[in-house]
Amino acid sequence: MKPIAHMICWLLFLLGTPAFSQKNMMDGVSGKAHPRLLLTNGEEAQVKLAMDRNPDLRRVHQLLLDASDRICAAAPLEHKKIGKRLLSVSREAIRRIFFLSYAWRMTGNKTYRDAAVQQLLTISSFADWNPTHYLDVAEMTMAAAIGYDWLYNELSPDARTKIKDAILEKGIRTSLDSKYNYWLRVENNWNQVCNTGLAYGAWAIYESAPEQCSQVIRRAIESIKIPMKQYAPDGAYPEGYGYWSYGTTYNVFFLDALEQLTGSDEGLSALPGFLKTADYFQHMITPSGLPFNYADSGPGAESNGAMFWFAKKLKRPSLAWNELQYLHNDKNKRALEGDRFLPTLLIWGKQLAAAGVTPPEKTFWEGGGASPVVMMRTSWTNPDALFLGFKAGSPFVNHAHMDEGSFVFEAEGVRWGMDFGMQNYESLESKGLNIWLRTQNSPRWTVFRYTNYAHSTLTFDDSLQRMEGVTAITRYGNRPEFSFAQSDLLPVYKGQIKQAVRGVALKDKAYGLIQDEIETGDHAVNMQWRMLTPADVEVKSSNELVLKKNGKTLLMQVVSDQPVTVKTWSTATATDYDAPNPGTVLVGFETKLPASGKKRFVVRLVPENNASKVDAKIVPLKDWR
Numbered sequence: 001m002k003p004i005a006h007m008i009c010w011l012l013f014l015l016g017t018p019a020f021s022q023k024n025m026m027d028g029v030s031g032k033a034h035p036r037l038l039l040t041n042g043e044e045a046q047v048k049l050a051m052d053r054n055p056d057l058r059r060v061h062q063l064l065l066d067a068s069d070r071i072c073a074a075a076p077l078e079h080k081k082i083g084k085r086l087l088s089v090s091r092e093a094i095r096r097i098f099f100l101s102y103a104w105r106m107t108g109n110k111t112y113r114d115a116a117v118q119q120l121l122t123i124s125s126f127a128d129w130n131p132t133h134y135l136d137v138a139e140m141t142m143a144a145a146i147g148y149d150w151l152y153n154e155l156s157p158d159a160r161t162k163i164k165d166a167i168l169e170k171g172i173r174t175s176l177d178s179k180y181n182y183w184l185r186v187e188n189n190w191n192q193v194c195n196t197g198l199a200y201g202a203w204a205i206y207e208s209a210p211e212q213c214s215q216v217i218r219r220a221i222e223s224i225k226i227p228m229k230q231y232a233p234d235g236a237y238p239e240g241y242g243y244w245s246y247g248t249t250y251n252v253f254f255l256d257a258l259e260q261l262t263g264s265d266e267g268l269s270a271l272p273g274f275l276k277t278a279d280y281f282q283h284m285i286t287p288s289g290l291p292f293n294y295a296d297s298g299p300g301a302e303s304n305g306a307m308f309w310f311a312k313k314l315k316r317p318s319l320a321w322n323e324l325q326y327l328h329n330d331k332n333k334r335a336l337e338g339d340r341f342l343p344t345l346l347i348w349g350k351q352l353a354a355a356g357v358t359p360p361e362k363t364f365w366e367g368g369g370a371s372p373v374v375m376m377r378t379s380w381t382n383p384d385a386l387f388l389g390f391k392a393g394s395p396f397v398n399h400a401h402m403d404e405g406s407f408v409f410e411a412e413g414v415r416w417g418m419d420f421g422m423q424n425y426e427s428l429e430s431k432g433l434n435i436w437l438r439t440q441n442s443p444r445w446t447v448f449r450y451t452n453y454a455h456s457t458l459t460f461d462d463s464l465q466r467m468e469g470v471t472a473i474t475r476y477g478n479r480p481e482f483s484f485a486q487s488d489l490l491p492v493y494k495g496q497i498k499q500a501v502r503g504v505a506l507k508d509k510a511y512g513l514i515q516d517e518i519e520t521g522d523h524a525v526n527m528q529w530r531m532l533t534p535a536d537v538e539v540k541s542s543n544e545l546v547l548k549k550n551g552k553t554l555l556m557q558v559v560s561d562q563p564v565t566v567k568t569w570s571t572a573t574a575t576d577y578d579a580p581n582p583g584t585v586l587v588g589f590e591t592k593l594p595a596s597g598k599k600r601f602v603v604r605l606v607p608e609n610n611a612s613k614v615d616a617k618i619v620p621l622k623d624w625r
Contacts, residue, residue: 034152038074048351068103086130087525095340097147106469138197141171145204167201175318188398189247234277238368252306278310283365283375292389298421305344360512364478370471374485392471392487402465405457423435431577440467456531465492510613512605529588553608564589
């Protein structure tokens with residue numbers, strides 16, 4: 001461990017701020033009784049009242065109790081890493097301790113209390129919390145902090161000392177070691193998760209080590225501003241749906257505790273774009289209930305208590321709409337029981353229980369930033385509604401793929417144009433691939449799912465998109481009869497073509513429209529237009545394909561004065577590290593573009609029942625209004 005003086009000098013160098021004022025944090029924490037994090041003493045009655053008024057919250061409560069019963073009978077946690085990660089153990093520790101502590105506080109059943117204490121003592125006895133992969137430490141510290149705070153008055157002096165010492169030695173003090181704390185300077189989810197986990201540990205044991213705890217909390221207030229700047233200007237989270245759930249949820253944990261304990265979040269929630277991000281996340285859920293899962297996101301949706309926090313903060317109950325729809329679906333029961341943060345639905349949702357949660361009003365959302373996106377739909381309440389999500393940005397963004405210009409499309413409850421999303425990291429790392437090196441020739445771009453070959457976008461001469469390219473949403477419009485967005489994609493195809501502009505639209509609330517205008521340079525270019533789909537595909541004619549899924553039919557019509565060959569591509573690969581992709585296929589067309597030419601390609605995605613509504617007129621992208 002570094003000497004205290006060395007640690008203080010290092011922190012001052014990092015933050016460039018005056019010496020920490022111990023009094024600042026003492027004013028916020030000292031003297032506050034446990035439990036003081038998330039759900040303070042006496043607030044259990046508010047949760048119970050909310051359950052009485054809202055059957056959805058009552059169902060969550062029962063799920064928590066049922067899951068807690070199973071946790072009581074589960075084998076103890078073990079310090080077992082998967083590859084370089086202890087993360088799955090840390091996350092299970094949060095789930096067990098959070099659930100059991102909640103169950104104890106809400107029922108007074110000592111079985112839950114005793115099981116929670118045993119879980120806390122188990123993780124406290126681990127030799128370490130794996131600081132070489134610091135997310136593991138952060139989440140384990142979070143688990144220990146919640147349990148220590150919520151069960152403080154029930155812990156024996158010996159148990160209290162063991163848990164406190166573990167938080168201090170395995171958590172807080174390792175975060176002051178420069179070998180492990182590079183995350184203080186990064187702009188991604190690591191910063192949010194690690195700062196929050198350590199701050200919760202500091203808030204929980206503040207009285208035991210006020211000087212070091214104050215340092216950790218003040219450091220977090222400054223450091224967490226770095227990733228929070230990524231929400232500007234409109235709230236679009238660069239890393240996509242899955243990592244929004246991770247990074248933003250932890251960010252909300254931090255703001256919630258900071259304001260609860262000190263009376264202020266020090267202006268953090270007012271940083272540009274942060275409060276707007278609730279709309280981004282809400283629009284990411286499609287009519288089928290699935291997420292727009294670009295980048296390293298999984299294919300499924302999940303519950304998110306942070307949306308209840310935003311709804312409360314912004315006094316907009318409709319922000320909880322998707323979360324309640326998720327709770328209504330019995331198919332999500334198992335996923336809910338696996339959600340380590342499930343109690344937050346009750347903690348942050350208790351004030352909304354009596355409010356009417358109505359569907360959102362806006363059916364169009366556009367956001368800039370590092371990964372600009374546009375999302376448009378025809379309805380929030382009709383499960384057969386049309387949805388079109390469109391992405392720009394750069395492959396260089398953290399967790400990004402070579403998916404610039406890609407889209408997802410839904411109609412009649414079917415996702416016709418899809419995205420694979422992430423591949424399990426350990427499945428690649430165990431084969432020796434460094435998937436985190438972000439250069440043009442990185443091993444990351446040998447993984448099929450990460451490339452433009454596997455996304456609903458363009459490919460020229462079988463080449464990868466350019467790593468350094470940055471694309472933006474250049475134009476968009478939102479009229480009921482014509483919602484659209486456009487992007488100049490040339491930056492990711494530099495050296496391959498002279499110009500490439502893509503426009504996507506929902507036309508007359510009846511069908512999707514993908515229009516590309518391509519200009520070549522001094523040589524001919526082979527172009528491939530692909531859409532990834534889970535449907536069965538039949539070639540109907542030289543310019544039309546039929547897609548079938550779940551008893552529904554979609555017509556894909558290609559219109560161009562340039563000859564094309566409609567075709568499909570397999571999603572199977574020959575490598576031993578690519579994930580299998582059963583039940584999927586790439587569909588589209590291929591064409592040879594002449595040198596020094598300008599060509600336009602229009603693809604209509606038409607649900608069978610809307611075939612009569614197709615407008616045959618083609619409008620140049622520059623004239624889209």
